[in-house]
Amino acid sequence: MSVTTDTSAPSTTGRSAAARPSIAGAVESSDKVASHLHPEGSFLVDDHPMPTGLEEIWRFTPLKRLRNLHKDAELVAGGCDLRAELADGVTLREVAADDAVVGSSGYRPSDRVSARAWAAASTATVLTIPTDTVVEGASFLTYRGLGSPTATAGHTVIVAEPFSKATVVLRFEGSAVLADNIEIVVGDSAQLTVVSIEDWADDAVHHSTQHARVGRDAGVRHLAVSFGGDLVRMNTSVAYDGPGGQAELLGLYFADAGQHLEHRLFVDHNAPKTRSNVDYKGALQGAGAHSVWIGDVLIRKVAEGIETYESNRNLVLTDGCRADSVPNLEIETGEIAGAGHASTTGRFDDEQLFYLRSRGIDEEEARRLVVHGFFADIIKRIAVPEIEQHLLDAVEAELRQTVGVPAVEVSA
Incomplete structure (x- = not known):
C-alpha cells in the first residue's frame, strides 16, 4: 500500500502547548525526572531557557548552525512531503494536535526546540x-x-497495540530545516522495531526528539542511522509502563568534513525488572567532522532487578576530526542485576591492518574491510534486508571519500 501526503503548506493553526489535554495513563516519571543530566519536561516554551551553549544539554551543539530553531523566529508546520508504504494491517491517519493519541507516550519536551x-x-x-x-x-x-x-x-506518533509485532522505518531525505517530535507507544507484550534514517542533503538541519514508552513485558528496538545533513541532533529516550519491558537502542553514524552529528540518549528505568542495551558506533573523516554521543541511564529506587549496559565506539579515519563521547549512569538503588558502560575512540587497529596486508590485501582495501567489519554487527541486527543493503552501500560510498592518514582528537 502506498499513500502520499503533502504536508508542505505552512500553517498558523498550531495549538498552544498549554492547551494540550492531560494524558491519561502517562508515565508518571516523565513529569519530574530525578536526573542530574536530563531536565524536567514541560510543554511551555518559556519554561525552557534560551540556550547559550553553556548548558549541559547544549554545550556540544553549534547553536549558530541550528538556523534559529532554538530562537523565537517563526516555526511553522509542514516543510516535508510524506510518502507512506504500509504493510498489510497497518493504518495511517492524520489527527488534530489536541487528539488524545498526541502525548500518549507520556513525553514532555525536555529542551526549547522540542517544546517549540x-x-x-x-x-x-x-x-x-x-x-x-x-x-x-x-x-x-x-x-x-x-x-x-x-x-x-x-509530529509523528507510532502506536503498537498490545500483543502486536511490526517494523517501522522512518527515512528523512532532501533539504529542510526541521524540528520534530516522534512518539513511540509500545503496548503490553508488543514487539516493535523502529529504524530512523537521516539521509538528508548536505545543507539540511534536523533536530529530532524520539521517545518510547514500553509496556509490561513489551520490547522496543530503536535504530538511529545518521549519514546526511549539515547538522543532525537526535534525542532518543525510553521509559517503562511496567515490569518486564525491554529496550535495545542501536546507532550507526558516519560524519564527513564539516558535519555535526549529535546523539543524546536517556533511558529512564522507572519500573522493576526492566532491561536496556545501548550500542552506538560511528566513523569520522574529513576536516571539521564532529560527532557527539551522550548516554544517560537513570535507575530509580523502584527499579529493582533491572539490567542495563551502554556502549559507544568511534573510529577516526582522517586528520581533523573530533569525537565527544560521554556515558553516564545514575543509580538510586543497589538492588540491580547489572549496570555498566563503555566508550572508546581511536584509529584503525594496526594489528588488523598488518594481518590483512600480510595476506596480500592492499592498504586501501584493508581499511575498507575493517570499517565494514566495524559496522557489520549492528547492520545485521536490523533484520530488514533492503535497509541492510542500503546501509552497506552508504558506508561504501562514504569510504570512497576517505583520504589521508588516520589521526584522532578525543574529548570526554
Missing part, C-alpha cells in the same frame, strides 16, 4: 499496528524536505 516544535505542529501523523497483529515486512514513512529555508515543525 510541539507547540507549532497543528496536526500529527499517527501510524497504528492493531492489537494481536503480527506484520510481515516493514512499513516505511519517507519525509522529503522541499528545500525551503523556513524553519518547520512536525
Whole structure:
C-alpha cells in the first residue's frame, strides 16, 4: 500500500502547548525526572531557557548552525512531503494536535526546540499496528524536505497495540530545516522495531526528539542511522509502563568534513525488572567532522532487578576530526542485576591492518574491510534486508571519500 501526503503548506493553526489535554495513563516519571543530566519536561516554551551553549544539554551543539530553531523566529508546520508504504494491517491517519493519541507516550519536551516544535505542529501523523497483529515486512514513512529555508515543525506518533509485532522505518531525505517530535507507544507484550534514517542533503538541519514508552513485558528496538545533513541532533529516550519491558537502542553514524552529528540518549528505568542495551558506533573523516554521543541511564529506587549496559565506539579515519563521547549512569538503588558502560575512540587497529596486508590485501582495501567489519554487527541486527543493503552501500560510498592518514582528537 502506498499513500502520499503533502504536508508542505505552512500553517498558523498550531495549538498552544498549554492547551494540550492531560494524558491519561502517562508515565508518571516523565513529569519530574530525578536526573542530574536530563531536565524536567514541560510543554511551555518559556519554561525552557534560551540556550547559550553553556548548558549541559547544549554545550556540544553549534547553536549558530541550528538556523534559529532554538530562537523565537517563526516555526511553522509542514516543510516535508510524506510518502507512506504500509504493510498489510497497518493504518495511517492524520489527527488534530489536541487528539488524545498526541502525548500518549507520556513525553514532555525536555529542551526549547522540542517544546517549540510541539507547540507549532497543528496536526500529527499517527501510524497504528492493531492489537494481536503480527506484520510481515516493514512499513516505511519517507519525509522529503522541499528545500525551503523556513524553519518547520512536525509530529509523528507510532502506536503498537498490545500483543502486536511490526517494523517501522522512518527515512528523512532532501533539504529542510526541521524540528520534530516522534512518539513511540509500545503496548503490553508488543514487539516493535523502529529504524530512523537521516539521509538528508548536505545543507539540511534536523533536530529530532524520539521517545518510547514500553509496556509490561513489551520490547522496543530503536535504530538511529545518521549519514546526511549539515547538522543532525537526535534525542532518543525510553521509559517503562511496567515490569518486564525491554529496550535495545542501536546507532550507526558516519560524519564527513564539516558535519555535526549529535546523539543524546536517556533511558529512564522507572519500573522493576526492566532491561536496556545501548550500542552506538560511528566513523569520522574529513576536516571539521564532529560527532557527539551522550548516554544517560537513570535507575530509580523502584527499579529493582533491572539490567542495563551502554556502549559507544568511534573510529577516526582522517586528520581533523573530533569525537565527544560521554556515558553516564545514575543509580538510586543497589538492588540491580547489572549496570555498566563503555566508550572508546581511536584509529584503525594496526594489528588488523598488518594481518590483512600480510595476506596480500592492499592498504586501501584493508581499511575498507575493517570499517565494514566495524559496522557489520549492528547492520545485521536490523533484520530488514533492503535497509541492510542500503546501509552497506552508504558506508561504501562514504569510504570512497576517505583520504589521508588516520589521526584522532578525543574529548570526554
